[in-house]
Amino acid sequence: MEEPILxxxxxxxxxxxxxxxxxxxxxxxxxxxxxxxxYLQTAHTEFPVGEVKLSNSEIRSILxxxxxxPTIRTALLxxxxxxxxxxxxxxxxQEMSEAAFISGTTVGGMDKSERYYLDFLATDNYNAYIxxxxxxxxxxxxxxxxxxxxxxxTPSTACSSAANAIIVGAxxxxxxxxxxxxxxxxxxxxxxxxxxxxxxxxxxxxxxxxFDAARxxxxxxxxxxxxxxxxxxxxxxxxxxxxxxxxxxxxxxxxFHQTASSPDGDGAYIAMQEALTDAGLAPQxxxxxxxxxxxxPNNDASESRAMQRLFGGQVPPVSSxxxxxxxxxxxxGAIETVICILALQHQFLPVNLHWRxxxxxxxxxxxDSRPSREIRHVLCNSFGFGGNDSSLVLSxxxxx
Amino acid sequence: MKKIYIRAxxxxxxxxxxxxxxxxxxxGYDAPYVRAIDPDFREFLAxxxxxxxxxxxxxxLVTAIAIARETGIGQPDAILAGTGLGCMENTEHxxxxxxxxxxxxxxxxxxxxxxxxxxxxxxxxxxKSQGYNITYAHKDLSFDLALQDAWMQFRLDRIGTALxxxxxxxxPSYFTLLKRIGYLGGETQAPGAETAAAVLLSSEQxxxxxxxxxxRIVYRPTPERLKQTLADLLAETGLTTANLSAVMTxxxxxxxxxxxxxxxxxxxxxxxxxxxxxxxxxxNYSASAYAVYAAAHCLGQGIVPAHMHYGSVPxxxxxxxxxxxxxxxxxxxxxxxxxxxxxxx
Numbered sequence: 001m002e003e004p005i006l007x008x009x010x011x012x013x014x015x016x017x018x019x020x021x022x023x024x025x026x027x028x029x030x031x032x033x034x035x036x037x038x039y040l041q042t043a044h045t046e047f048p049v050g051e052v053k054l055s056n057s058e059i060r061s062i063l064x065x066x067x068x069x070p071t072i073r074t075a076l077l078x079x080x081x082x083x084x085x086x087x088x089x090x091x092x093x094q095e096m097s098e099a100a101f102i103s104g105t106t107v108g109g110m111d112k113s114e115r116y117y118l119d120f121l122a123t124d125n126y127n128a129y130i131x132x133x134x135x136x137x138x139x140x141x142x143x144x145x146x147x148x149x150x151x152x153x154t155p156s157t158a159c160s161s162a163a164n165a166i167i168v169g170a171x172x173x174x175x176x177x178x179x180x181x182x183x184x185x186x187x188x189x190x191x192x193x194x195x196x197x198x199x200x201x202x203x204x205x206x207x208x209x210x211f212d213a214a215r216x217x218x219x220x221x222x223x224x225x226x227x228x229x230x231x232x233x234x235x236x237x238x239x240x241x242x243x244x245x246x247x248x249x250x251x252x253x254x255x256f257h258q259t260a261s262s263p264d265g266d267g268a269y270i271a272m273q274e275a276l277t278d279a280g281l282a283p284q285x286x287x288x289x290x291x292x293x294x295x296x297p298n299n300d301a302s303e304s305r306a307m308q309r310l311f312g313g314q315v316p317p318v319s320s321x322x323x324x325x326x327x328x329x330x331x332x333g334a335i336e337t338v339i340c341i342l343a344l345q346h347q348f349l350p351v352n353l354h355w356r357x358x359x360x361x362x363x364x365x366x367x368d369s370r371p372s373r374e375i376r377h378v379l380c381n382s383f384g385f386g387g388n389d390s391s392l393v394l395s396x397x398x399x400x
Numbered sequence: 401m402k403k404i405y406i407r408a409x410x411x412x413x414x415x416x417x418x419x420x421x422x423x424x425x426x427x428g429y430d431a432p433y434v435r436a437i438d439p440d441f442r443e444f445l446a447x448x449x450x451x452x453x454x455x456x457x458x459x460x461l462v463t464a465i466a467i468a469r470e471t472g473i474g475q476p477d478a479i480l481a482g483t484g485l486g487c488m489e490n491t492e493h494x495x496x497x498x499x500x501x502x503x504x505x506x507x508x509x510x511x512x513x514x515x516x517x518x519x520x521x522x523x524x525x526x527x528k529s530q531g532y533n534i535t536y537a538h539k540d541l542s543f544d545l546a547l548q549d550a551w552m553q554f555r556l557d558r559i560g561t562a563l564x565x566x567x568x569x570x571x572p573s574y575f576t577l578l579k580r581i582g583y584l585g586g587e588t589q590a591p592g593a594e595t596a597a598a599v600l601l602s603s604e605q606x607x608x609x610x611x612x613x614x615x616r617i618v619y620r621p622t623p624e625r626l627k628q629t630l631a632d633l634l635a636e637t638g639l640t641t642a643n644l645s646a647v648m649t650x651x652x653x654x655x656x657x658x659x660x661x662x663x664x665x666x667x668x669x670x671x672x673x674x675x676x677x678x679x680x681x682x683x684n685y686s687a688s689a690y691a692v693y694a695a696a697h698c699l700g701q702g703i704v705p706a707h708m709h710y711g712s713v714p715x716x717x718x719x720x721x722x723x724x725x726x727x728x729x730x731x732x733x734x735x736x737x738x739x740x741x742x743x744x745x
Contacts (some may be wrong), residue, residue: 042503043502043504097625114499120580121573121576127580133485133577134485136539136541137539140539144620149619150621151617151619152733153541154536155537156483156517156536157533158517168549174556177552192494192498196506196514198506199508200508200512251532251533252531252532253479253533254530255521255525255527255529259512266530384517385517385518386520386525386533387524388521
């Protein structure tokens, strides 16, 4: 049998807190982080957002980064989350050269580009930010803040970027390329994204209501999260306590439309099915699904259909925690993975806030956080533009 | 271990598109910025597609279609893309409208096709390929990371075929920006250009150009670790530096960039003949896709064009047996790939 992949560290920064403890409390107390815009400079104050409640200078001071050093918010958020994950996994600096860092993003340094783009064209004054525009730059900034990772890569598959980063990391371990991979993603809010999603008319002016019959779109969020994936033998050798296991995963393409999901949720169905097969689990062994559940009419209908196709009449408890964090786009796969880890560790079902009425023939999401049975295996879905659909199976870690 | 072959390799670039005439009659440029020579898209795409899609998308689709026609494989098990900046033309449209006109009246068209993964997903949508699909956006290593992921998928026996491509478009404004940061546009430098190059990898040898024998990527290595990385790769592929017909590097006339290659080659690969390709295809974040493309055809045809040689070590007259591709970014990120002539060919 193949050696299990353990999760030996996790860090999360989102609208519901700056670490796992804060995220856990918010989830248990049903405290959403979505609210009026406070930090993003935008004219669109009519849309609630899930911001990380810190300004850039506040994050700089937490991390000890000088106010003069050029940096981007995606990198700052990433550093906060990575710091928690590395500390959790007890990663010493000398172990990092053997480890890989895989960080998904799409927005990269767009927060500075959208501010200085016209200056970029006209002067040399903001060249430092031209150099941090691309996605790879943000991953390198995050990695280099902590030392010398031996491998760094940036998958960019829109809203499934972080989930795919975790899949790439797991494949590196399975194929013998690495023993430890820190994987996840980071994405800050930008006017670029807010206006882009607004132009597609998929932003809700109210707090989002995933899987509700009256759902009217998503709320954008921001954040970062990373998990430390580790070969079981390496974790044992390093005597680090596992938080959970990554038992399987699937990556598929809906191959339907650039921004819409197929009515039957083909890509979602294949991704979930592959993840189950990969984990060697039957559908009834899944005890919770953290849905992609953006709150747009299209996604939730298509994802519901895919879940019903796979699970038949026995769809396990489902919720979208985007009702807490907002849609953190490229970071969402990792943020929701960490939420699943918390659910497994603390044996609760994250609820789906603001849900009132079922979609006709749709699924009824979790509103009571008490599980009816032990939560052993959970599925975490992340879907992106272009139909880049991925699904992860996370499992409870038991001491033997 | 099962072998991995390159069954086809196609390009659209500043050389004649979709052919290998650059081997015998390369087009030379003395300009800092050159846009790609496009084929007649109408031969490959529907009128709506030629009208609606951005340049990089059309080029990506057309290289994939050319590969499908050549190999009969139109629906690969996996589609992997490397792109430094993604769909820049669309991104810029949206960004510029946002910066000049503010946050109203923005049309969704450009935003919808601005994300980096638009390219790989368009390839999947057009060919109805529902398999593994991923995009890497990581500076000059974007394509290499996609190639290594494909390598991994083969090793894990998850796929039998994969389309792996490097794609970037270079708009006039973005040329200005990349020139400002000294990445391209220098006086003596190969032109800033655009990338669309793809290879079809397969576990079956049928009509293949060459074998993808192995690869390694390493970030911020110490000199010892870099040396060890290369040694491991050579050992894994059963080669020594003496068996390498040549090393193909990303030198492009930019002093800072070239110094990293010269330095590393002096220490790691003394006496190995050196080749270049960016003088032909230009500089761009995903330009390393042209190295794989070009080396695959050199091995397939059994010849290395003289205009690719540089440096003082002469290339042997006989057909190349194994070519090491060496790519790096900022002297921080390194990639080595070994392509090998087919056995018995």
